[in-house]
Amino acid sequence: MAYVICTAYLTSALIFSVGEDGDWDETDIRTPNNETTYQVGGLQPYTVYSFRVMAMNAMGLSEPSKPSYYMVTLREVPAGHVIVTNAKNVSSSSVYFSWLAPPPDTIFGEFLGYRISYKPRTNPEDNKEIYLRDPTVTNHILTQLEPWTQYYVTVQVFNPEGLGPNTTVLIMTDEGDNMNSTTLNRPCAMIRNIPRGKIVRYEI
Known part of the structure; x- marks a missing residue:
């Protein structure tokens, strides 16, 4: 004999009420033996789940058990991009x-x-x-x-x-005023001002 586990889940754990509206997953999990404990993997982080169990033998499946209490998987770092x-x-x-x-x-x-x-x-x-x-x-x-x-x-x-x-x-950022503009006091002077935008002309 083995067991079949059915899961019901909510897509968000932000609502911690009873969660009777969660849908039962159509994918059954079949245990390999008749042990009465089983670890279910592949669940979504920070999500509320409930479980039902059915016994299984050569003749088929039993009626489902009553739903388990709701339980929440642990948090993980976010996966979604802004x-x-x-x-x-x-x-x-x-x-x-x-x-x-x-x-x-x-x-x-x-x-x-x-x-x-x-x-x-x-x-x-x-x-x-x-x-x-x-x-x-x-x-x-x-x-x-x-x-x-x-x-x-x-x-x-x-x-x-x-x-x-x-x-x-x-x-x-947008253009701004120039800094450190230099006064020319001889025929050839080095201009050391710092442009803060596109230069369109020089004034002497």
Whole structure:
């Protein structure tokens, strides 16, 4: 004699009520012997499951047992990517970007919010990060950036287990005023001003 195990599950463990609406999986799990314990693998992280058991012999299957109590699989780090929907500069020192959250069934834990990191393309060591601890937020403006500079901006979801996969975009700030303009006081002088945008002409 052996046993057949049927599973019912909810697609999200965010609802911890009784969960009678979970559908019974049509794929039966057949145990190799008549032992009364079995470890079920291949389940989704942070998901509510219930089980029924049927005895099986050469004559067929018994009636299913009553459903088990609902139980929750453990969390894992998120698997879903954020989808960036818009990225643009709004001034010489700030950029705006918006995104869509990953599907709920890829968060694998309590959805705590987003991590945003950013760094200049020409200076990757100057990396900064902020945490938005609100999963309903879907846009942000980064400020106090350098004018006319390209930035790599990365967005990730996070849960209590850690960070999800990176989604990175390249955004460039707008032009700004030049710095350190030099006054010419002799026929040939070295111009050492630092352009913060496209140079269209020089004035002497």
